Amino acid sequence: MTVSSPQGRFVDGAAGVDGRVFKRASAWGKHLFHEYAGGPIVHVHLGLYGTFTEWAVPPQQPPPPPVGQVRMRMVGAEYGTDLRGPTICEVIDEAQVADVVAKLGPDPLRRDADPVPAWARISKSRRPIGALLMDQAVIAGIGNVYRNELLYRHHIDPYRPGLMVSADEFDAMWTDLVALMQVGLRRGKIIVVRPEHDLGAPSYAPGRPRTYVYRRAGDPCRVCGTTIRTAELEGRNVFWCPQCQT
DNA sequence: CCTCTATGGCGAA
DNA sequence: TCGCCCTAGAGGC
Numbered sequence: 016m017t018v019s020s021p022q023g024r025f026v027d028g029a030a031g032v033d034g035r036v037f038k039r040a041s042a043w044g045k046h047l048f049h050e051y052a053g054g055p056i057v058h059v060h061l062g063l064y065g066t067f068t069e070w071a072v073p074p075q076q077p078p079p080p081p082v083g084q085v086r087m088r089m090v091g092a093e094y095g096t097d098l099r100g101p102t103i104c105e106v107i108d109e110a111q112v113a114d115v116v117a118k119l120g121p122d123p124l125r126r127d128a129d130p131v132p133a134w135a136r137i138s139k140s141r142r143p144i145g146a147l148l149m150d151q152a153v154i155a156g157i158g159n160v161y162r163n164e165l166l167y168r169h170h171i172d173p174y175r176p177g178l179m180v181s182a183d184e185f186d187a188m189w190t191d192l193v194a195l196m197q198v199g200l201r202r203g204k205i206i207v208v209r210p211e212h213d214l215g216a217p218s219y220a221p222g223r224p225r226t227y228v229y230r231r232a233g234d235p236c237r238v239c240g241t242t243i244r245t246a247e248l249e250g251r252n253v254f255w256c257p258q259c260q261t
Numbered sequence: 262c263c264t265c266t267a268t269g270g271c272g273a274a
Numbered sequence: 275t276c277g278c279c280c281t282a283g284a285g286g287c
Contacts, residue, residue: 045269062269064281084280100281102270151270158268205268229268230284252267 017090021081028106031055044122044155046115055106062102069096119155123193130189137177144180145173146249160229163254164207167227172260173253212237228254
């Protein structure tokens with residue numbers, strides 16, 4: 016694998032893996048790990064702006080010139096990819112990967128995900144469930160969209176303290192979350208609106224409803240018509256239906 | 262087409 | 275607590 020940093024902010028890191036055999040990619044929550052033969056691992060977190068774009072390597076021609084701020088460029092035999100705008104892009108070792116993962120809760124997309132520690136923390140906490148679900152140390156991988164939509168689907172007010180959430184409610188949310196995130200992974204987009212609430216067309220169709228509450232402040236609830244509310248909770252916008260969620 | 266906003270998290274202050 | 279990252283989708287016109 017040829018690895019470089021056209022932008023210049025990952026030059027040393029790129030040199031640490033350039034020319035090595037790319038072994039595998041794995042993820043835990045929002046953290047991505049690229050393992051290379053010989054040990055070095057590229058740790059990436061996309062954050063708010065980060066994005067990968069892929070392109071086919073032109074046969075017998077040089078790769079296309081980078082467009083914009085390309086932090087990391089990877090070029091293989093057939094395909095190349097450009098990484099722009101990540102919060103984290105660094106080369107680390109196995110022990111450091113363990114340190115990163117040790118700070119994360121279970122990832123619903125992993126086969127080995129164990130919800131028990133997440134429930135242990137939630138059931139003992141007075142913090143709002145809307146904050147706990149966003150805490151990567153409680154559950155890894157949930158973002159603002161899934162947080163808001165999950166609480167709507169389970170009729171739970173985001174400000175309800177974690178210790179006021181019942182075991183049955185948590186179990187139902189976890190099961191639902193695993194299914195929703197698997198659908199999202201498979202489809203490459205977040206799909207959370209049930210067909211019966213689509214008002215005519217499925218939510219995954221272009222231009223159709225995508226969410227129940229996320230970014231719908233001031234609009235009517237798709238189920239009861241009550242105006243969707245929004246507020247800031249620990250620095251992030253929460254959205255909820257004051258009628259459906261208690 | 263143009264403008265606004267944010268599917269996060271780090272590090273400086 | 276604030277600025278940064280500096281992309282790209284959503285929404286308005």
